[in-house]
Amino acid sequence: MAEEEDKKMIEIYVMGRRYKVPEGLTIMTALEYAGYKYVRSCGCRGGFCGACSTVFRKEGDYKLMMDLACQTAAEDGMFLVQLPFVPAVRAEFEIDELNIEENDNVMLEHYPEIARCVSCNTCTKSCPQDIKVMDYVQASLRGDIDRAAKLSFDCIQCGLCSIRCPADIKHYHLAQLARRIKGRYIDPKSSELEKMVQELKEGKYDEELEKLCDMSEEELKKVYDERKFQKEG
Amino acid sequence: MSDGYPEYMRKSIEKVEATREKRASIDFERMKPEESQETLDNFHPDYRKEGKHELKVGPSKGELAPIELAELLESPSIIDPSEIDLSQVDYDVEILIVGGGGAGTVAALWAIKEGIDPKDILIATKLRHGDSNSMMAQGGIQAADKEVDSPVTHYLDAIGGGHYTNQPDLLKALTRDAPEIIKWHEKLGIMYDRDENGEFVELPGGGTSRYRLHSAGDYTGMELMRVLMDESRNKGVPVLEFAPAVELLTDEKGNVGGALLMNLETNEYYVVRAKSTIMATGGFGRLHVQSYPTSNHYGATADGLIMGYRVGIPLRDMDSVQYHPTGAAFPDQVIGLLVTEKVRSLGGQPVNADGELFVNPLEPRDVEAAAIIRECYGKEKGITTPTGMRGVWLDSPLIDFKEGEGTVAKRLPAMVRQYERFNIDMTKDPILVFPTLHYQNGGLVINADSSTPVDGLFAAGEVSGGVHGKNRLMGNSLLDFNVFGRRAGITAAKHARRSQKPSKLTLDHLSKYNKELKDAGIERKNPSPMLLPEYRGKRVLERHLDVQVTL
Ligand SMILES: Cc1cc2nc3c(=O)[nH]c(=O)nc-3n(C[C@H](O)[C@H](O)[C@H](O)COP(=O)(O)OP(=O)(O)OC[C@H]3O[C@@H](n4cnc5c(N)ncnc54)[C@H](O)[C@@H]3O)c2cc1C
Ligand code: FES
Numbered sequence: 027m028a029e030e031e032d033k034k035m036i037e038i039y040v041m042g043r044r045y046k047v048p049e050g051l052t053i054m055t056a057l058e059y060a061g062y063k064y065v066r067s068c069g070c071r072g073g074f075c076g077a078c079s080t081v082f083r084k085e086g087d088y089k090l091m092m093d094l095a096c097q098t099a100a101e102d103g104m105f106l107v108q109l110p111f112v113p114a115v116r117a118e119f120e121i122d123e124l125n126i127e128e129n130d131n132v133m134l135e136h137y138p139e140i141a142r143c144v145s146c147n148t149c150t151k152s153c154p155q156d157i158k159v160m161d162y163v164q165a166s167l168r169g170d171i172d173r174a175a176k177l178s179f180d181c182i183q184c185g186l187c188s189i190r191c192p193a194d195i196k197h198y199h200l201a202q203l204a205r206r207i208k209g210r211y212i213d214p215k216s217s218e219l220e221k222m223v224q225e226l227k228e229g230k231y232d233e234e235l236e237k238l239c240d241m242s243e244e245e246l247k248k249v250y251d252e253r254k255f256q257k258e259g
Numbered sequence: 260m261s262d263g264y265p266e267y268m269r270k271s272i273e274k275v276e277a278t279r280e281k282r283a284s285i286d287f288e289r290m291k292p293e294e295s296q297e298t299l300d301n302f303h304p305d306y307r308k309e310g311k312h313e314l315k316v317g318p319s320k321g322e323l324a325p326i327e328l329a330e331l332l333e334s335p336s337i338i339d340p341s342e343i344d345l346s347q348v349d350y351d352v353e354i355l356i357v358g359g360g361g362a363g364t365v366a367a368l369w370a371i372k373e374g375i376d377p378k379d380i381l382i383a384t385k386l387r388h389g390d391s392n393s394m395m396a397q398g399g400i401q402a403a404d405k406e407v408d409s410p411v412t413h414y415l416d417a418i419g420g421g422h423y424t425n426q427p428d429l430l431k432a433l434t435r436d437a438p439e440i441i442k443w444h445e446k447l448g449i450m451y452d453r454d455e456n457g458e459f460v461e462l463p464g465g466g467t468s469r470y471r472l473h474s475a476g477d478y479t480g481m482e483l484m485r486v487l488m489d490e491s492r493n494k495g496v497p498v499l500e501f502a503p504a505v506e507l508l509t510d511e512k513g514n515v516g517g518a519l520l521m522n523l524e525t526n527e528y529y530v531v532r533a534k535s536t537i538m539a540t541g542g543f544g545r546l547h548v549q550s551y552p553t554s555n556h557y558g559a560t561a562d563g564l565i566m567g568y569r570v571g572i573p574l575r576d577m578d579s580v581q582y583h584p585t586g587a588a589f590p591d592q593v594i595g596l597l598v599t600e601k602v603r604s605l606g607g608q609p610v611n612a613d614g615e616l617f618v619n620p621l622e623p624r625d626v627e628a629a630a631i632i633r634e635c636y637g638k639e640k641g642i643t644t645p646t647g648m649r650g651v652w653l654d655s656p657l658i659d660f661k662e663g664e665g666t667v668a669k670r671l672p673a674m675v676r677q678y679e680r681f682n683i684d685m686t687k688d689p690i691l692v693f694p695t696l697h698y699q700n701g702g703l704v705i706n707a708d709s710s711t712p713v714d715g716l717f718a719a720g721e722v723s724g725g726v727h728g729k730n731r732l733m734g735n736s737l738l739d740f741n742v743f744g745r746r747a748g749i750t751a752a753k754h755a756r757r758s759q760k761p762s763k764l765t766l767d768h769l770s771k772y773n774k775e776l777k778d779a780g781i782e783r784k785n786p787s788p789m790l791l792p793e794y795r796g797k798r799v800l801e802r803h804l805d806v807q808v809t810l
Contacts, residue, residue: 047796050590050591050592050646051591051592052592055592055794058794058795058796059794059795059796059799060796060799061795061796061799062795063791063793063794063795064557064791065501065523065524065791066501068386068557069386069387069389069390069391069394069556069557069558070390070391070394070395070556070557071556071557071596072395072554072556072596072597072677073596073673073676073677074394074395074478074480074481074673075387075389075390075394075395075481075556077386077387077390097677097680098680099592099680099681111387116492118492118493119493120493121446121447121448121490121493122446155676156676175450179450179476179478179482180476180478180672180673180676182481183485202485202486202489205448205450205482205486206447206448206486206489207448208448208450209445209447209448209449209450209451209486210445210446210447210448211448213450213451213453213457214453214455214456214457215445215457216404216445216453216457216458216459217456217457217458218404218405218406218458218459219404219438219441219442219445219459220442222403222404222405222409222438223404223438223439223442226410226435226438226439231409231410231411231435232435234409234411235410235411235414235431235434235435236431238411238414238415238418238427238431239427239428239430239431240427243423246415246418246419246423247419247423249415250415250418250419251292251419253412253415253416253419253468254468255468256407256408256463256468256469256470258470
């Protein structure tokens with residue numbers, strides 16, 4: 027979006043070709059400035075969807091780095107390429123039928139390849155969210171689903187971990203399974219919610235709601251302005 | 260210590276630090292109705308008459324809409340009906356869902372529960388499945404499920420926040436279905452924040468009188484969206500990605516019978532015939548109304564409004580647009596990105612260049628936003644960035660000061676990470692914010708069962724209007740896409756079961772619409788829907804050759 031012509035310019039290389047772009051852009055907006063219109067590799071533009079995985083190298087460095095194009099500043103001398111999609115397979119399951127009480131091997135059963143983890147930690151190093159990926163793979167292997175779910179919570183499913191894994195583990199799919207099991211089976215359930223759902227079934231609030239629906243603006247204003255605010259949660 | 264701030268901004272930060280202890284105990288008085296009206300009138304972008312255009316054609320002729328939207332509505336379609344062969348049906352389904360975000364995915368899951376075979380559903384979406392505004396929501400989702408709360412109070416908060424313009428039956432559905440939705444989420448395995456007994460940890464939001472906001476860290480939308488997608492994959496719902504709908508298709512009677520899709524990579528079109536079509540295309544942040552930056556995802560370009568309007572669905576409340584009070588204003592790379600309201604729910608305060616608190620941190624969104632704009636452009640007490648953007652401080656370290664060290668890091672990891680990437684430590688330093696274009700309050704008119712005035716078409720989520728009236732409260736739109744996505748899925752399934760396949764598909768409604776445009780003497784050059792916003796550099800576009808290169 028930046029069009030200020032008086033800005034300091036930097037040089038980036040997009041799939042080998044050199045472009046001059048102003049300083050202060052992300053990799054994503056720098057590519058756009060250079061003339062690319064994204065179809066793939068661009069989703070949320072805010073670090074939440076994992077569509078914009080980027081592999082890059084900085085001038086004078088030998089290391090290949092990975093990050094999100096929408097959340098990384100473009101720097102002078104960057105060599106860039108985008109990875110729009112990781113074609114990793116995912117295990118299907120029926121959430122209602124995962125019996126984790128009688129089966130402490132659920133993770134391994136769905137993703138047997140985790141047993142091949144060589145603990146190289148490359149997955150952790152390639153994660154743009156700084157998640158301890160290898161640790162949650164190990165936790166899954168031990169059957170510690172709660173820990174795997176917690177450790178992986180910030181995963182945006184970009185797939186960079188799986189692309190670099192020498193054991194072909196599908197980390198981000200594995201993590202999704204762990205989190206759903208935790209949410210469904212491990213976390214204790216809310217009794218307050220249960221009570222409210224029951225009350226609603228019995229029609230407890232229907233009359234009052236109906237009354238509000240029929241109120242004039244004047245009447246509503248009055249009740250609204252008289253609301254009491256809850257002080258502490 | 261973060262070093263992402265230039266020296267002169269640091270000086271102002273020192274003033275924020277100097278007043279922190281004193282501010283911590285201030286309960287800033289909420290604005291009286293007269294003052295909030297005056298602030299809105301003078302400073303809220305929505306109250307600027309020049310930003311609006313009176314629609315000259317279509318079912319909402321005579322009503323106001325933002326100029327950026329009106330230009331698209333009053334333009335011809337990007338397709339030319341005479342070039343399209345509708346006799347070849349590529350996908351023949353019971354239910355077509357346009358948009359694979361929150362509402363669309365929820366609709367698919369509930370259509371299946373209602374008895375539709377997953378294989379008879381098609382989700383057609385513009386980017387990847389899940390690339391959507393839903394994925395980006397941080398703060399949380401409202402549902403009244405505590406002893407001190409009830410759907411009645413929820414209703415009242417929302418209708419007051421919406422300036423009494425909400426459609427009552429929709430709002431009743433929203434607040435009444437909410438607890439059941441959370442219950443469904445429990446079953447799907449969504450990881451909400453809970454205490455050791457399993458009760459939800461709930462926070463207040465702007466304009467809510469109760470602690471009612473359920474969250475999953477500050478990745479609430481992502482947690483919802485990734486679970487919904489995962490479930491949709493388990494069920495085997497077919498999804499066509501990078502294949503947006505470009506127009507709806509109608510039968511001889513003008514009822515909707517499917518849509519025309521476009522493969523964004525090959526530019527070929529696909530004809531979809533469907534007994535029921537659900538519009539779930541989300542919002543319009545990428546129109547950058549009044550040149551504001553936006554928090555929305557790349558595909559939020561109002562396509563559903565355009566397509567729906569052309570088949571005859573009226574729009575409502577389009578004259579009101581939601582600007583989130585706190586978008587990022589610094590550094591340049593993150594301008595417009597959302598700084599979740601949760602920062603204020605947790606105790607963060609907006610503070611001016613001199614370190615003064617100037618507004619209650621939890622006013623309704625429009626008032627809060629107007630107050631921040633007033634501070635920057637009315638009272639000249641904002642902070643100007645090196646590239647000329649103005650903003651006020653959001654004192655995030657105050658949260659740790661009040662709640663104990665580590666609270667920010669624990670409760671707002673996504674935010675902390677976003678700033679860390681640019682060398683700013685928001686647990687130690689405040690962050691600079693200014694309102695950002697956030698939410699489309701209005702939209703396509705719907706009934707409480709998510710049906711629209713045109714047979715065969717259903718709509719849910721941000722693309723629809725009425726639920727929130729002219730101002731949505733935080734946490735009510737994640738709820739909206741669940742409540743009405745579910746209703747749309749169920750109603751569309753029932754409709755499909757009792758309907759015949761449309762015998763003939765046409766684009767007659769386009770010819771009719773084009774004629775209306777012509778009769779009104781309108782000649783615009785913004786063919787729509789827009790599909791993707793244009794961000795390429797000016798220089799490149801000036802030298803752009805419109806040539807097809809043959810492979
Ligand atoms: C940064 C951010 C933070 C938010 N935080 C909160 C919060 O804390 N609480 C809350 O309640 N709400 C929040 N919201 C609002 C809420 O997330 C959205 O309003 C809601 O998720 C919209 O859901 P939806 O299904 O209607 O639209 P979306 O989830 O956006 O889905 C629409 C989908 O349709 C696709 N699409 C668009 N055009 C076409 C086309 N022509 N053909 C096919 N597909 C198309 C889009 O690409 C997208 O995938 C936030 C929004 C944003 C942007
Ligand atoms: S575009 Fe979504 S993470 Fe970058």
